[in-house]
Amino acid sequence: MNGNDGTRVQVTLRVHRFTPRPEREHTRSGSPFAKQGSPFGSGTARRRPRGKQWVQDYALTVLPDTTILDCLLNIKRTQDPSLAFRYSCGHGMCGSDAVAVNGTPTLLCTAKVKDWAVRQHAQNTVDTDGFRKTAEAGTATDTADEASGANPSDAGDDAPLIVELAALPGFPVQRDLIADIDPMLDQIKRLQPYLQADGVLATTKDGKIDVFEYLQRPEQLAAYETLSNCIACGVCEGSCPVFAGGEAFIGPAALITASRFINDSRDTAADARMDAIDTADGIAACQSVRACSRHCPRGIDVGEEIWQLIAKVKER
Numbered sequence: 644m645n646g647n648d649g650t651r652v653q654v655t656l657r658v659h660r661f662t663p664r665p666e667r668e669h670t671r672s673g674s675p676f677a678k679q680g681s682p683f684g685s686g687t688a689r690r691r692p693r694g695k696q697w698v699q700d701y702a703l704t705v706l707p708d709t710t711i712l713d714c715l716l717n718i719k720r721t722q723d724p725s726l727a728f729r730y731s732c733g734h735g736m737c738g739s740d741a742v743a744v745n746g747t748p749t750l751l752c753t754a755k756v757k758d759w760a761v762r763q764h765a766q767n768t769v770d771t772d773g774f775r776k777t778a779e780a781g782t783a784t785d786t787a788d789e790a791s792g793a794n795p796s797d798a799g800d801d802a803p804l805i806v807e808l809a810a811l812p813g814f815p816v817q818r819d820l821i822a823d824i825d826p827m828l829d830q831i832k833r834l835q836p837y838l839q840a841d842g843v844l845a846t847t848k849d850g851k852i853d854v855f856e857y858l859q860r861p862e863q864l865a866a867y868e869t870l871s872n873c874i875a876c877g878v879c880e881g882s883c884p885v886f887a888g889g890e891a892f893i894g895p896a897a898l899i900t901a902s903r904f905i906n907d908s909r910d911t912a913a914d915a916r917m918d919a920i921d922t923a924d925g926i927a928a929c930q931s932v933r934a935c936s937r938h939c940p941r942g943i944d945v946g947e948e949i950w951q952l953i954a955k956v957k958e959r
Contacts, residue, residue, distance in 0.1 A: 649706070652804060654760050656701045656714055658726065659809040661816045663694040692815060699723075707757035711806060712740060715751065715820075727819035735940055738876025742820045743809040748881035750940050760804040811881040824877050830897040831875065834919055838904065839912040863908040870903035870948065872941040879935035879945045885928060892928040893920065895935040895945050902952045917956045926953045 701718045712730055719726050730740035733752045740751040744759050814822035845853040879895040880886045886894045901920050904910045920926050926949070933946030 651704050651706055652756070652760070653702065653704050654714070654756055654804040654806060656703065656711070656718065657805055657807045658699050658701065658819065659696070659807075660699050660726075660819045661694055661696050661810070663692040663818060692817065701726075705756055707755070707760075709756050710752055711744060711754045711756065711759065711808070712751035714756065714806075715808075727821050729821050736874065738874035738878075738940070741811050741876040741878050741881065742822075743812055743881065745807050746809075747938060748811055748878040749938050750876060750878070753940060756804075756806065759806050761806075762802040763805045811877055813881050813883065813886050814877065822877070824875075824880075827877055827880050827894055827896055828875065830893050831900050833893075834897055834901045834916065835912070836900045836904070838907065839910055841911045857909050859908055866908070867903050867906040869943055870899055870906065873899050873903070873943060874941060875900075876940060878938055878940060882934040882937055884932055884934060885930055891924060893922075893925050895929075895949060898926065898929070898949050898952060899943065899945060902948055905952070905955065914959070917959060920952075921956050926956055929953065 701722055703714055703717060705714060705717070712733060715726065715728050719728075728740065728742070728751070730751060731737040732739075735750055735753045738750065741748060742751055743749075744751075744754050745761065808820060810816040810820050811822040811824070814824055814826065817823050840857075845856040847853050873896065875896055877896065879899075883892070883895055885892045898920060901916050905913045905916050910916075929949055931946065931950060935949070936944050936946040939945055
């Protein structure tokens with residue numbers, strides 16, 4: 644699919660939608676026999692919302708270079724104003740529009756139609772005995788055909804182009820493509836994501852404040868500079884098979900935040916920070932799958948950074 648010749652293509656956005664059920668007013672605070680903090684009592688445990696789920700298709704004619712975010716904005720303005728999704732800057736800097744595109748966590752504003760649209764082959768997926776064919780799952784990408792030795796052109800150029808969208812995995816869905824990322828932000832806050840210096844102002848020989856107190860050498864800056872690019876989008880969390888809303892694993896985003904300050908030569912709380920993550924739901928829960936590194940929009944090798952952090956914690 645060439646995005647430079649000005650030719651428009653027809654594409655279908657297949658959106659997994661969700662509308663939450665209205666909250667019922669509870670006249671009782673919970674069972675008197677429930678333990679404190681139990682999700683069945685008066686604790687603050689987060690429950691996944693219940694509601695209506697369905698899949699809805701939206702057809703568009705766009706340029707191949709069009710971003711998925713622009714496609715959704717077009718749909719919202721011209722077809723369905725009820726479609727819900729989150730975005731802010733639109734330039735891959737805020738991280739607010741992370742979703743699953745064709746099952747892969749990424750940012751809507753950086754994902755382009757030409758990179759994510761796949762052709763759905765018109766194939767019969769049920770054999771004569773009534774069993775579903777496991778080798779032909781209803782949809783197949785041209786890339787998958789090439790890997791299997793099939794000719795992608797067999798499907799014909801008129802096979803529909805599909806982009807499948809769902810809310811970011813690993814988090815409760817609030818509505819349509821909007822996931823509740825508060826569990827991730829809460830985990831980051833737990834690790835005190837701000838510089839902690841000793842608070843003592845250095846002075847020069849004549850008693851004046853030393854304005855060069857916190858100057859760093861290039862190698863000191865390089866130790867954490869890449870990590871400071873994290874935008875807390877949740878893509879690494881959605882890719883992680885261990886993370887599930889921050890309940891059993893603190894998550895790669897929080898660990899990257901901790902590593903950013905542990906590696907900062909100006910910070911004096913490194914030992915306390917390492918104590919905070921050296922727990923059963925901290926680095927001990929990481930299985931080193933490194934799926935978190937695959938699609939980081941800021942180019943951070945999250946898995947490698949976490950591996951280095953684990954080594955640093957264990958060697959202290």
